Amino acid sequence: MVIMRFRLLPGIILILLIVVLIVSYFFTKSNEAFLPEKKPPIVRQHNPISTTSAAMNMPDKIKLPIITYHYVENVQDPGDTTRIKLAISPFLFENQLKLLKEASYSSYFVKDIPQILQGKEKLQDKSIVLTFDDGYKDIYTDAFPLLKKYQIKGTLFIVANFIGRQGFMTQNEIQEMLQSGLIEVGAHSLSHPNLVSLPLVKARQQIFDSKKILEDMFNIQVKTFAYPGGSFNDDVINLVKEASYEAAVTTKPGVYSTRDKLLTLPRLRSGYLFLRTIQLFFDKFIQ
Ligand SMILES: [Zn+2]
Numbered sequence: 001m002v003i004m005r006f007r008l009l010p011g012i013i014l015i016l017l018i019v020v021l022i023v024s025y026f027f028t029k030s031n032e033a034f035l036p037e038k039k040p041p042i043v044r045q046h047n048p049i050s051t052t053s054a055a056m057n058m059p060d061k062i063k064l065p066i067i068t069y070h071y072v073e074n075v076q077d078p079g080d081t082t083r084i085k086l087a088i089s090p091f092l093f094e095n096q097l098k099l100l101k102e103a104s105y106s107s108y109f110v111k112d113i114p115q116i117l118q119g120k121e122k123l124q125d126k127s128i129v130l131t132f133d134d135g136y137k138d139i140y141t142d143a144f145p146l147l148k149k150y151q152i153k154g155t156l157f158i159v160a161n162f163i164g165r166q167g168f169m170t171q172n173e174i175q176e177m178l179q180s181g182l183i184e185v186g187a188h189s190l191s192h193p194n195l196v197s198l199p200l201v202k203a204r205q206q207i208f209d210s211k212k213i214l215e216d217m218f219n220i221q222v223k224t225f226a227y228p229g230g231s232f233n234d235d236v237i238n239l240v241k242e243a244s245y246e247a248a249v250t251t252k253p254g255v256y257s258t259r260d261k262l263l264t265l266p267r268l269r270s271g272y273l274f275l276r277t278i279q280l281f282f283d284k285f286i287q
Pocket residue numbers: 133134188192228229
C-alpha cells in the first residue's frame with residue numbers, strides 16, 4: 001500500500017499542477033479587462049489622413065473596455081439562477097475597483113466616448129467604463145458606496161417605468177447618486193421589452209419616452225441608451241439616432257469603440273462562469 005501511494009503521488013501532483021495552470025489561465029483571461037495595459041490604448045486605423053494634426057486628435061478607434069454589471073450583491077436564494085448569473089458579489093466588485101485604482105486606471109462615462117472620438121476629450125492611457133443595467137436597488141446600497149470610496153465613475157442604464165418599484169432604485173436614490181458627480185444616467189427603455197419584436201410605433205415610444213421621463217425627472221440631458229436584452233436591428237438603431245442619443249451600448253463582446261459604430265458599442269461582461277467559482281471560494285474562505 002505504501003509503495004502504491006508513492007507511485008500514485010507524482011500522478012496526483014501532475015494533475016494538481018494542470019488544474020492550477022487551467023485555473024490561473026481562466027482567471028487571468030476573465031480579468032484581462034482589469035489588468036494593466038502594456039500597449040498604449042489609442043489605436044488608430046491605418047489611414048493616410050491621420051498624419052494631419054486634426055486627425056491625430058480624432059482617433060477612428062479607441063480601446064476602451066466597457067464593463068456590464070447588473071446586480072452587485074450576495075444572492076440570497078441559491079435557486080435564483082438568473083440572478084446568480086447576473087450578479088457579482090460586493091467583495092469581488094471591491095477587488096475589481098481596487099485593482100483598477102492600483103493599476104492607475106481612469107474611469108469614464110459612456111457619454112464621454114463620442115467626445116473622445118471627436119477629439120474633444122482626452123483618453124488616458126489606461127481607461128475603463130463601468131455600466132450598470134436595469135437600475136437594481138443593490139447598485140445604490142452596495143455598488144455606489146464602493147464607487148465613492150474609490151472615486152470611480154459609472155453609467156446607470158435605467159428602465160424608466162421601474163424606478164421606485166420593489167427591488168429597484170428610487171428617484172431620490174438616483175438623484176443622490178447623480179449629485180456625487182460619479183454617475184451618468186442613460187436610458188434603458190420604459191419597460192425592458194425586446195425592441196426588435198415590437199411594432200415600430202411601440203419601439204419608438206420605449207426609446208423616446210424613456211429619455212424624456214429621465215430628463216424631466218432629474219433635470220439632466222440623457223445622451224446614452226442600452227438596448228434591453230441586447231436586441232437591436234437597423235430600425236431600432238435608426239430610432240435611437242432619431243431620438244438624438246449620442247451613443248448606445250449592446251451586449252456584443254469587444255473592447256474597441258469606433259466613431260462609425262457609436263450606436264452599437266460592444267461591452268464585456270463583469271464575470272464569467274469560472275470567475276464565479278473563484279468568487280465563491282473567496283467569499284467562503286477568505287473574507
Ligand atoms: Zn437590461
